[in-house]
Each structure stands twice: as structure tokens, then as C-alpha cells.
Amino acid sequence: MPSPSIVWFRDDLRLADNPALRAAIDRGEPIIGLYVLDEESPGIRPLGGAARWWLNGSLASLAERLAERGGALVLRRGPADRVVREAVTDAAAGAVFWNRRYGGPERAVDAGLKAVLRDAGVEVASFAASLLFEPWTVTTGAGTPYAVFSPFWRACQSLPAPRAPLPEPREIAGARHPIDSDRLDDWELLPHEPDWAGGLRETWEPGEPAARRRLREFLNNDLGHYARARDEPAAGATSLLSPRLRWGEVSPHQVWHEGVATGRAGKFLSELGWREFAWHTLFHSPDLATQNLRREFDAFPWPRLRPSALEAWRRGHTGIALVDAGMRELWVTGYMHNRVRMVTASFLIKNLLIDWRLGEQWFWDTLVDADAANNPFNWQWVAGSGADAAPYFRIFNPDLQAKKFDPDGHYVRQWAPEHLSDDPPPPIVDLRESRQAALAAYDVVKRAARG
DNA sequence: AATTATTTGTC
DNA sequence: ACAAATAAT
Numbered sequence: 001m002p003s004p005s006i007v008w009f010r011d012d013l014r015l016a017d018n019p020a021l022r023a024a025i026d027r028g029e030p031i032i033g034l035y036v037l038d039e040e041s042p043g044i045r046p047l048g049g050a051a052r053w054w055l056n057g058s059l060a061s062l063a064e065r066l067a068e069r070g071g072a073l074v075l076r077r078g079p080a081d082r083v084v085r086e087a088v089t090d091a092a093a094g095a096v097f098w099n100r101r102y103g104g105p106e107r108a109v110d111a112g113l114k115a116v117l118r119d120a121g122v123e124v125a126s127f128a129a130s131l132l133f134e135p136w137t138v139t140t141g142a143g144t145p146y147a148v149f150s151p152f153w154r155a156c157q158s159l160p161a162p163r164a165p166l167p168e169p170r171e172i173a174g175a176r177h178p179i180d181s182d183r184l185d186d187w188e189l190l191p192h193e194p195d196w197a198g199g200l201r202e203t204w205e206p207g208e209p210a211a212r213r214r215l216r217e218f219l220n221n222d223l224g225h226y227a228r229a230r231d232e233p234a235a236g237a238t239s240l241l242s243p244r245l246r247w248g249e250v251s252p253h254q255v256w257h258e259g260v261a262t263g264r265a266g267k268f269l270s271e272l273g274w275r276e277f278a279w280h281t282l283f284h285s286p287d288l289a290t291q292n293l294r295r296e297f298d299a300f301p302w303p304r305l306r307p308s309a310l311e312a313w314r315r316g317h318t319g320i321a322l323v324d325a326g327m328r329e330l331w332v333t334g335y336m337h338n339r340v341r342m343v344t345a346s347f348l349i350k351n352l353l354i355d356w357r358l359g360e361q362w363f364w365d366t367l368v369d370a371d372a373a374n375n376p377f378n379w380q381w382v383a384g385s386g387a388d389a390a391p392y393f394r395i396f397n398p399d400l401q402a403k404k405f406d407p408d409g410h411y412v413r414q415w416a417p418e419h420l421s422d423d424p425p426p427p428i429v430d431l432r433e434s435r436q437a438a439l440a441a442y443d444v445v446k447r448a449a450r451g
Numbered sequence: 452a453a454t455t456a457t458t459t460g461t462c
Numbered sequence: 463a464c465a466a467a468t469a470a471t
Contacts (some may be wrong), residue, residue, distance in 0.1 A: 395454070
């Protein structure tokens, strides 16, 4: 009797460089791919709307690719500890393989399952696949997590190089007797009434093949301009790999090794280092999305929330050109250029004095690339409450940023053209006065930390 | 991964 | 008068 292997796919929706899938193939028994939509396990953050849209496309692609090679993807919904055990029983599986997750609630689920399944005599193995370096292997001399990026990344680069990517399997022997699967459509991951995903469909093609094409294209054609033009939102000079890395359609190992092979990807690879830093920080501080990493920021005197100001920011009607352009790019495409993310976040926190957590939640719901580490990490970086954060007095002037990085107004014209008309909308806040108010608020933190 | 105010330099 | 360097936040 065969005892099938279950490959539990999570944030690794790919066939190439997938150590869990490789282990299942090497085991030699029939393989069942499993994806669990878990909106119930305690502490696991439900996906945002844009993320659900991406997941739908990426799962459809993965299912098709597995089927082409003789395998299958089973979809099930519910708390993972129960659902995975049920799948093991239904399939009479002898082994379960997965690639590791690094968020607190996810690790708790995985550790519990590993223990229960092993007790039941099921072989279980987990693998490193979503980060270049395991978080517990990168610490300061004192054994504490790094709090500053440069020494963190230096330390990473002094470790043994990340392993080479695994090749894509040609054949995947599926189980003879398939087990029940939900239908992807029944999960209703796609928006309807209203269908707001038109801009996402025009902008993105989820799935591993498109992800690999984009990586090749970026490294072959765009790397030469990257260092110079990466900060210009209209230049199209960035990799656009963030959602692909978020969903694991490409692995950081593939990006790393193909990047190193070009011999000129240092600046770009350091961005991969920031991704790594964010995840390591989440590993050590699982409540990154809710708690100030620097607890002295708990003293920050957020004024009473003005809901109309928050809503104006969300919808891109602040009367500040670059902010409005960015917020609308986000709303339409599920993405925003990195520099503009910093500007819009700084504006929310430092000009509107709205708690970074509210901005983080909006990005969580609207970005196709938001993950549990990078989104809160970078919001805290801008707020000044995070790891290696911008000093509190580093307040962006969004108009000056537009002059510097969108001097010809191409980006503003694409997303918020009324700002270039004869009758541009008025700003909802005075940049100069609100800057002074923010400095005063940060001064409270400084005093509280001292006194 | 900054901005603004002030001082110094150059014509 | 204006640019460039520097200091302060």
C-alpha cells in the first residue's frame, strides 16, 4: 500500500526551489499538494482584499502546474491544525512536508502540528525556503537580535552563502485516489459587487511562470538603471518582485543567486537584505504590527483621530500631489512605488499625526505584497518607533520629494493629474505647521525617554 | 531611506 | 545675489 506524502504549500507557491516538494519527490511515494485557507487559527492575520485577489490567481496557476506534471493541489479551509490532520487521515498519508514560516502564530500552529503528527507516527519535516538565513543564526556578539541594518546585513554576508536554488521538478507522481478538495471559486477570494480588481488584473499576472520571467527581465534589462533610477516613481526602474516574493512564486535564493551571477546587483541585493531584516525582526518581536518596537514611543501623544483626515489619505484626496498620486496608485494597482510609500506614510504619521498602525492596516488591506513582517516593519521604520528607524526629526516634505524624484511630474500626471491643472485642490493640512506639530509630539517621546 | 535655517563662498 | 557647505532639529 502506498502512503502518500502531503506537501503543505503556504507562502511558497512554486515548484522550483521548493525543498518541501523536493523532499516529497525523494521519498518516492505519491504526492498530494495541499493549501489551507486558514482564517481561524488564533493570532493569524486574515488576508487583506488585494492579497486575496493575488492568492486566487497564484493558486490557480500552481494547481495547473501541478496537474501538468501529474500531481494535484487539494484546497481546504479552516484552522490548519485540524484541517491538516484531517487531510492526513483522508489520504492515509505517511509524511507531511512544509517550508517554514516565521510569524509567531504561524510557528505555534506548525510546532503543534509537528508534535501531533509525529506522535501519530507520521513523518514530518520542515525546510528553510522563504528566507536566506534562519533568524536564530544571525545575532550580535552578545547573542541579541540586530537593531541596525548595516551590521545585520554585514553579519548575514559573513555567514555561509545561501544554498543554490533547487531545479524545477519535471514529474510529480500524484496519488491514485484523490481526496476531497474545495473549489477555488467557492472560496470567493475575488471581489464582486463591486469588482474593484480591474486595475489589479491590468497590472499583474500572478503565478510562478510570470514571476520567473519578471526576475529574468529585471536582471537582464533593468539592473543597469536600478541604482540611479530606483527612487523615481515614474521611471519603472524597480524590480516589481515584492508580491512574487511575498507569495513565494520566486524564492529569495533564486533572486540572490541570479543576482550575484550578474556581478552588479549589490544595491538591489541589499533590498533583499531589508526584507530579510524585517522577517528576522518579526521572528524576535512577533507583535510587530501592534507594539512599538521601541517602547518609549508608547508615550507618543497621538491627538484624537479625525476620521475625515484618515479617509482623505486613504482615497488620495489630501490636496498634496505626490501623496494623492501614491494613494491612488495603491488603490488602483495594489502596489505603490517604494519612495512614495515612505512619503505617504510619513505624511500620515507626521503631517496628519495619525497612528502608524492605522496606515499599516490600510496598506495590509490594499497591497498585493503586504506580508506580516515587511509591512509593519517599514511603517515602524518611518514612524521612528522601529529597528534602525529614521531619526524622529527626519520628516519628509512631500512637495520637495516630488521636486526631487518626480521633477517632470510624470508620476503625478498619471495618478492625480488635477494637481497639475490651473485649479489644483487645496491641501487639507499646512505642511509647515504640521511639521512643527510633529516635532513637538516627538519631543514628548524624547522627554519621556529621558525623564 | 531628510529638511530647514544659517553660515560661508563666489561673483 | 545666489550657490554651496554646515549646523540644528
